[in-house]
Amino acid sequence: NAGVTQTPKFRVLKTGQSMTLLCAQDMNHEYMYWYRQDPGMGLRLIHYSVGEGTTAKGEVPDGYNVSRLKKQNFLLGLESAAPSQTSVYFCASSYGVYNEQFFGPGTRLTVL
Amino acid sequence: ILNVEQSPQSLHVQEGDSTNFTCSFPSSNFYALHWYRWETAKSPEALFVMTLNGDEKKKGRISATLNTKEGYSYLYIKGSQPEDSATYLCASWDTGNQFYFGTGTSLTVIP
Numbered sequence: 395n396a397g398v399t400q401t402p403k404f405r406v407l408k409t410g411q412s413m414t415l416l417c418a419q420d421m422n423h424e425y426m427y428w429y430r431q432d433p434g435m436g437l438r439l440i441h442y443s444v445g446e447g448t449t450a451k452g453e454v455p456d457g458y459n460v461s462r463l464k465k466q467n468f469l470l471g472l473e474s475a476a477p478s479q480t481s482v483y484f485c486a487s488s489y490g491v492y493n494e495q496f497f498g499p500g501t502r503l504t505v506l
Numbered sequence: 507i508l509n510v511e512q513s514p515q516s517l518h519v520q521e522g523d524s525t526n527f528t529c530s531f532p533s534s535n536f537y538a539l540h541w542y543r544w545e546t547a548k549s550p551e552a553l554f555v556m557t558l559n560g561d562e563k564k565k566g567r568i569s570a571t572l573n574t575k576e577g578y579s580y581l582y583i584k585g586s587q588p589e590d591s592a593t594y595l596c597a598s599w600d601t602g603n604q605f606y607f608g609t610g611t612s613l614t615v616i617p
Contacts, residue, residue: 427605436609437550437595453604484549491538491599494552 396420398498400485406504407475415470415501417485425488426468427452427495428460430481437484443468475505510598512608519586520616526582527611529596533577537599541570541581544593544610553581553594586615 401416417426427442429452439452443462457479459471468487472479482502486495511530519525531539538557542550554563559574567584583590591614597607 429607434609437597437607439605439607442605450603453606486550491605492555492557494540494555495542495550496552497549499549 398485398487398496400483400498400501402501403499404502406506407472408506409476411475411505412471412473413475413503414472415483415485415503417468417470417487417498418466419468419487419496420466421487421496422465423487423489423496424465425490425493425495426462427486427488428458428468428470429484429486430454430479431484431500432481440470440483475503477505479503480505510596510606510608512594512596512611514611515609516612516614518614518616521586521588523586523615524582524584525586525613526580527594527613529579529581529608531577531579531596531598531606532600533575535600535602536574536577537601539572539574539579540597540599541579542595542597544595546592550595583613586613588615588617591615 398419424445428440429437438454441460443449446465449460461469485498488495513528541553544550554570556572561572569582572579593610593612595610
């Protein structure tokens with residue numbers, strides 16, 4: 395039982411480059427989430443999904459796109475990376491809003 | 507925007523002391539309140555999810571209460587141990603289907 399995994403663990407991009415972060419969970423959770431964590435800002439929700447094929451905007455969605463083509467996977471895309479997107483990105487999953495979220499190990503992204 | 511606020515920002519206590527932190531949130535539009543424990547270099551781990559006014563939850567030496575009418579939750583740690591050192595986060599779902607974390611309370615337990 396791997397729980398929630400994230401790929402890659404680290405990445406350095408140049409401004410304007412694109413990339414996709416992959417989150418996978420093996421707990422059959424309906425809900426999946428992408429957060430960013432910045433010093434002094436805490437965790438902020440970027441996008442989330444309440445089931446396969448659905449996505450919804452969180453607190454800070456601008457500059458990111460997401461897709462949930464399979465229930466176990468949630469992808470976060472950056473189409474044109476900016477230095478302001480330098481952050482640590484966490485994925486999480488849960489059965490629903492009344493249930494605890496399980497977090498992945500995080501991806502540290504640096505945009506130069 | 508739901509403003510979830512936590513206090514204090516940081517706390518240093520002696521081993522064996524009991525302590526508590528506060529999480530406040532707007533009482534209107536409340537849906538559910540989560541508490542997480544986040545150790546350095548690890549990922550957040552869930553402690554409690556609370557939804558009903560007056561809810562009390564307990565896990566070992568850690569407990570939490572919820573007051574949805576006045577918009578606050580308390581987290582208590584009884585007999586703090588060095589392994590309790592971590593950042594404690596609360597987060598709230600609102601009825602607009604948004605989930606907001608507070609910035610956390612950093613606890614250091616001094617042996």
